[in-house]
Amino acid sequence: MKLANRISRVPPYPFVEISRKIAAKKAEGIDVISFGIGDPDIPTPDFVVDALREAALAPPNHRYPESDGLPEFKQAVADWYQRRFGVALDAGREVMSLIGAKEGIGHAALCFVEPGDMALVPDPGYPVYAVGTMFAGGESYFMPLRRDNGFLPDLDAIPADVATRATVMWLNYPNNPTGAIAERDFFQKAIEFARRHDVVIMHDACYTEVAYDGYRPISFLEVEGAKDVGVEFHSLSKSYNMTGWRLGMAVGNADIIDGLMVVKSNLDSGVPQAIQQMGMAAMAKPTESVDERNEVYKRRRDVLCDALKSIGLEVEPPKASLYVWAPVPEGYNSAGFAEAVLEGCDIVVSPGSSYGENGEGYIRLSITLSDADLNRAVHRLTSWKIPEPAAAVRQS
Ligand SMILES: Cc1ncc(COP(=O)(O)O)c(C=O)c1O
Secondary structure (H helix, E strand, C coil), X not given: CCXXXXXXXXXXXHHHHHHHHHHHHHHCCCCCEECCCXXXXXXXXXXXXXXXXXXXXXXXXXXXXXXXXXXXXXXXXXXXXXXXXXXXXXXXXXXXXXXXXXHHHHHHHHHHCCCCCEXXXXXXXXXXXXXXXXXXXXXXXXXXXXXXHCCCCCHHHCCHHHHHHEEEEEEECCCCCCCCCCCHHHHHHHHHHHHHHCCEEEEECCCXXXXXXXXXXXXXXXXXXXXXXXXXXXXXXXXXXXXXXXXXXXXXXXXXXXXXXXXXXXXCCCCCHHHHHHHHHHHHCCCHHHHHHHHHHHHHHHHHHHHHHHCCCCCCCCCECCEEEEECCCCCCHHHHHHHHHHHHCXXXXXXXXXXXXXXXXXXXXXXXXXXXXXXXXXXXHCCCCCCCCHHHCCC
8 A cells, every 4th residue: 555645744743742642641540731732621602502402403404514604604704703803704705614724724725835836834833734735735935933023924034936936825823832913014014925926825813712911813804905815714613612513714815715615615515504503603692701711711821821930931921822832941942841841740731843943942831721730730830840951852
């Protein structure tokens, strides 16, 4: 049997490695606490699950859905964008449903990347941008996200020949893994770049509803000209604690949505309608459940950041997203420090290097664990003395 080369070229998905380590410790009977995966521990709100109960009984929902989504779901997305961001969308042409944003992101490269093309991909970044590009036969140019630039890519530093070959630019704010945010002026620059170089912008906005201290992340589509050059991927996963139900959406430029539709309608049969009806229920409600949930995350963020600071890590509490992005202590690299935390505290953190070369020197901690687990983890961390880095994990 010969597997296609593209399969062997995929780097191991970071969480596969983490899951393996957790399983090995657990098999030894050790109580492992994980800050690894960004998967909300707080359940989907009851009123959303109730909508599924009702929708499950309706026979039309037992049949194939439309690939692009129920018209009512698409209208609910358009209404939500109008209310939340002041962005007007034509539900018929500028909105489509996705089986979670990950599915749309993975498929999007097939619309815009040909062999020989380049995609501009943030580094560190959500791994699917680069993998989708590779599956489509393209090559990723990794745009470094550095602390001294607010974890925004420096668009002026993109070489001219790369800009010429690039067909797509991926952006993601609020950002996974750095927790960084972007404001209007950055998106404006990205739109100018896209116009100048005929590049499509794909903005992944999955974390706009997870924000703290009164901060309200913006949509890329709020910025003038955005819809001429791009689309935004969004998701109910993090907004409404719905990772298990698999529901997202792509919105924006109608031609891009059409392209994505061609790919999707040939590869999948859309989101189950009952799940779309859950999404409609979630988006129709005022934001109380979201605000309450964010208060819980904020408390956890503060407890965790205080603990990390007390052991000497220079963390800045994120304004949005589920992630604390912490520089590792002097002398360690990401993997070495993650290993030390696992060995010393039975705590799992993600090495920043698993999100790209420029994630080296950081670890990522997700705040999607219970308060009880968090409190135990904080106790372990604050009673721990960071060992002298062994030669093997010293930064070169
Ligand atoms: C940046 C980013 N985009 C997309 C996704 C996937 O979202 P969904 O659950 O809607 O597929 C994630 C999930 O963690 C993510 O971090």
